[in-house]
Amino acid sequence: MSKLKLAIQKSGRLSEKSLKLLEESGIKVSNGNRKLKSEASNFPIEVLFLRDDDIPQYVAEGVAHIGIVGQNEVFEQNLNLTEAMPLGFAKCRLSLAVPREDKYTDLSYFQGKRVATSYPNILSNYFKENDITAEIEKISGSVEIAPSIGLADGICDLVSTGSTLVMNGLKEVEVVLKSEASLIVNDNLSPENQRLLNQLLFRFKAVNEAKNNKYILLNAPQQSVEKITKILPGMKSPTVLPLAESGWVSIHSVVREDDFWNIIDQLQNLGAEGILVSPIEKMIV
Numbered sequence: 001m002s003k004l005k006l007a008i009q010k011s012g013r014l015s016e017k018s019l020k021l022l023e024e025s026g027i028k029v030s031n032g033n034r035k036l037k038s039e040a041s042n043f044p045i046e047v048l049f050l051r052d053d054d055i056p057q058y059v060a061e062g063v064a065h066i067g068i069v070g071q072n073e074v075f076e077q078n079l080n081l082t083e084a085m086p087l088g089f090a091k092c093r094l095s096l097a098v099p100r101e102d103k104y105t106d107l108s109y110f111q112g113k114r115v116a117t118s119y120p121n122i123l124s125n126y127f128k129e130n131d132i133t134a135e136i137e138k139i140s141g142s143v144e145i146a147p148s149i150g151l152a153d154g155i156c157d158l159v160s161t162g163s164t165l166v167m168n169g170l171k172e173v174e175v176v177l178k179s180e181a182s183l184i185v186n187d188n189l190s191p192e193n194q195r196l197l198n199q200l201l202f203r204f205k206a207v208n209e210a211k212n213n214k215y216i217l218l219n220a221p222q223q224s225v226e227k228i229t230k231i232l233p234g235m236k237s238p239t240v241l242p243l244a245e246s247g248w249v250s251i252h253s254v255v256r257e258d259d260f261w262n263i264i265d266q267l268q269n270l271g272a273e274g275i276l277v278s279p280i281e282k283m284i285v
């Protein structure tokens, strides 16, 4: 029987969340004993544990059929492969930063300057698009130290909280790319592997949809049902059940997590009481 080969990062920022996504998708993989290869016990999948920068190349060449890697690596390497699904974790941005004390008004700051980065291709395209000629210094790590040791005038590196920049006396001045973890796929999958991939995508989507939504349950006066239904349309329409007390109903629905705090006032203004919100484990739309 065919097995889908999935490459994930061996150790680093993507590792734990990649394994967690598999676990939440009901796929049991052990990664003990520093093994670099592991077969799932209940799904035809083999997991390869690799350096994250190597993953796009392995997927493009078909050594692995699919992989989980940051979009920053996908764009930098620009290989023949397909992004099947953004996965919603390892969110960060690739940004330009300069010494805190420097005056910065716009990109022309970088004209004729030296910029250190681990993403020379993305950066050189960005400078080209913006008519900036700068010298790009490729380094593979600890990029933020470059200006203070005289290696470069500015840097282009991944930022999330911004604390690494602050600690190194730098300030973020431009966002070059926004990135998150992504499921990448080889362009020539066999029909059997494509079928397995579709099953996996179905599960990943159910897990991620569930994370973005909450189950909401509330009591409301009967006369507010129509207006509340408009605010809480749910997956099809909300469930409305009568309460023992006449003139009152219980409304059950699904709400996007991002919308919840915005609609809570409207619900209360319509007389909603006893509002309960709980997480959803899987959601199939």
Ligand SMILES: Nc1ncnc2c1ncn2[C@@H]1O[C@H](COP(=O)(O)OP(=O)(O)OP(=O)(O)O)[C@@H](O)[C@H]1O
Residues within 6 Å of the ligand: 009, 010, 011, 012, 013, 014, 050, 051, 052, 053, 069, 070, 071, 072, 073, 090, 091, 092, 158, 159, 160, 161, 179, 180, 181
């Ligand atoms: N500060 C951050 N916040 C969120 N996501 C990040 C952050 N830094 C990096 N990432 C994402 O996680 C990915 C892996 O980052 P990590 O630092 O673990 O890689 P690495 O040092 O290149 O590891 P490896 O040893 O596997 O090459 C990055 O390519 C990026 O997509």
Ligand SMILES: O=P(O)(O)OC[C@H]1O[C@H](OP(=O)(O)OP(=O)(O)O)[C@H](O)[C@@H]1O
Residues within 6 Å of the ligand: 013, 141, 142, 144, 157, 158, 159, 160, 161, 162, 163, 164, 165
């Ligand atoms: O904005 P922040 O929240 O401070 O995060 C940014 C830092 O995170 C990443 O490095 P990481 O910590 O993964 O270390 P690494 O250089 O060993 O990959 C990235 O290369 C930045 O240095």
Ligand SMILES: [Mg+2]
Residues within 6 Å of the ligand: 051, 052, 053
């Ligand atoms: Mg790496």
